Amino acid sequence: MSDLARLRPNPSLAERLEGRLGRWLAHLPGSLLLRLIREAPHVVDGRTLDPHLQVILAAQRRKVRPGLCSPTVAAGRATYHREVLAAAGTPTPVAHVHDITVDGAEGPLAARHYVPASGSTGPAPVLLFLHGGGFVIGDLNTHDEPCRLLCHYANMHVVSVAYRLAPEHPFPAAVEDSIAALRWLQQHAAALGADATRVCVGGDSAGGNLAAVASLARARDGAPPAAQLLLYPATDSTCHAPSRTTFASGYLLEVSDVVAFRRHYLGDNTDRYADPMVSPALSTDIALSPPTLITTGGFDVLRDEGMAFATALRDAGVAVIERCEAGMIHGFVHMTYVSPGARNATIAIARALSSLVDVRRPR
Numbered sequence: 001m002s003d004l005a006r007l008r009p010n011p012s013l014a015e016r017l018e019g020r021l022g023r024w025l026a027h028l029p030g031s032l033l034l035r036l037i038r039e040a041p042h043v044v045d046g047r048t049l050d051p052h053l054q055v056i057l058a059a060q061r062r063k064v065r066p067g068l069c070s071p072t073v074a075a076g077r078a079t080y081h082r083e084v085l086a087a088a089g090t091p092t093p094v095a096h097v098h099d100i101t102v103d104g105a106e107g108p109l110a111a112r113h114y115v116p117a118s119g120s121t122g123p124a125p126v127l128l129f130l131h132g133g134g135f136v137i138g139d140l141n142t143h144d145e146p147c148r149l150l151c152h153y154a155n156m157h158v159v160s161v162a163y164r165l166a167p168e169h170p171f172p173a174a175v176e177d178s179i180a181a182l183r184w185l186q187q188h189a190a191a192l193g194a195d196a197t198r199v200c201v202g203g204d205s206a207g208g209n210l211a212a213v214a215s216l217a218r219a220r221d222g223a224p225p226a227a228q229l230l231l232y233p234a235t236d237s238t239c240h241a242p243s244r245t246t247f248a249s250g251y252l253l254e255v256s257d258v259v260a261f262r263r264h265y266l267g268d269n270t271d272r273y274a275d276p277m278v279s280p281a282l283s284t285d286i287a288l289s290p291p292t293l294i295t296t297g298g299f300d301v302l303r304d305e306g307m308a309f310a311t312a313l314r315d316a317g318v319a320v321i322e323r324c325e326a327g328m329i330h331g332f333v334h335m336t337y338v339s340p341g342a343r344n345a346t347i348a349i350a351r352a353l354s355s356l357v358d359v360r361r362p363r
Contacts, residue, residue, distance in 0.1 A: 025052065033055045044247075053342070094116060097113070106164075109163060113158075123194055125200060131160065131207045143160060146333040146334065149347060181214075208234065228293070231333060238274055243305075287316035
């Protein structure tokens with residue numbers, strides 16, 4: 001990972017105060033918050049936006065906000081990191097957290113191992129987690145709380161990996177690192193105290209894309225993961241589904257951000273959009289995918305391609321649990337401190353993952 005990706009700026013005083021206010025407002029009823037900002041519930045396609053998230057989006061509309069990787073990639077990374085940390089409250093407890101290294105495609109990668117509370121039923125499964133951020137922003141710190149929630153409520157080890165980021169390391173660096181990291185975890189799960197027969201892979205957004213691609217790559221090698229968790233994944237760069245228009249702006253992740261991320265990751269080579277290593281929905285061997293838990297947000301620009309991918313998996317005979325969190329926006333697993341709905345949705349996802357993986361337990 002580059003020095004820029006390692007940058008860990010502290011939130012400003014204003015950002016810390018905003019975060020504290022957001023956490024305080026999370027304790028108030030959503031209906032009251034909407035009355036305070038004088039807005040009616042926001043309904044699209046028969047779905048109602050989570051009121052706490054509606055308040056956050058209303059506050060963002062009052063700011064001059066650049067794109068997620070603007071005006072420079074370094075600035076985008078720093079802003080993303082500061083905002084996530086500013087909103088954070090008390091971390092969800094897990095038994096232990098260790099910084100480790102795992103094998104990447106071209107050298108060691110920084111990683112973080114979250115250990116669940118010990119149980120009486122033997123070693124717990126383990127999830128390789130690949131963070132989102134458009135292949136450009138995000139790091140171990142921005143995704144610390146989502147990993148803690150998955151570890152705690154799914155009762156499984158989580159190994160979060162800092163794969164190489166674009167534009168310093170464009171496609172296929174992130175893909176190659178994800179495959180290498182999954183291979184490493186499959187080989188070293190027992191040494192981490194986890195169940196080597198239940199090694200899973202997952203991620204959010206761009207990380208969901210990488211998880212789906214890595215799953216197929218390892219399946220082709222004869223070593224598929226036990227299951228995969230895809231949180232509002234990017235699955236098809238050729239997609240022009242309605243959600244790309246309906247939620248093009250004003251819902252955190254905007255189409256302009258998707259375009260910018262794709263440019264940094266893939267360059268100007270549009271032929272790569274249909275590459276199955278970029279768009280796993282276009283893979284001809286999608287039937288090799290492991291049992292899948294896929295989650296979409298009702299107010300997400302990536303909603304429709306995630307739903308289409310779930311359908312394609314089912315049609316190919318893959319066991320699929322599909323969840324559409326109707327009131328959620330893109331990135332809601334980061335908003336668990338400021339939205340009770342986001343927290344409840346993330347906990348439900350963790351428990352659903354536990355149920356999916358538990359059926360893989362050797363008898």
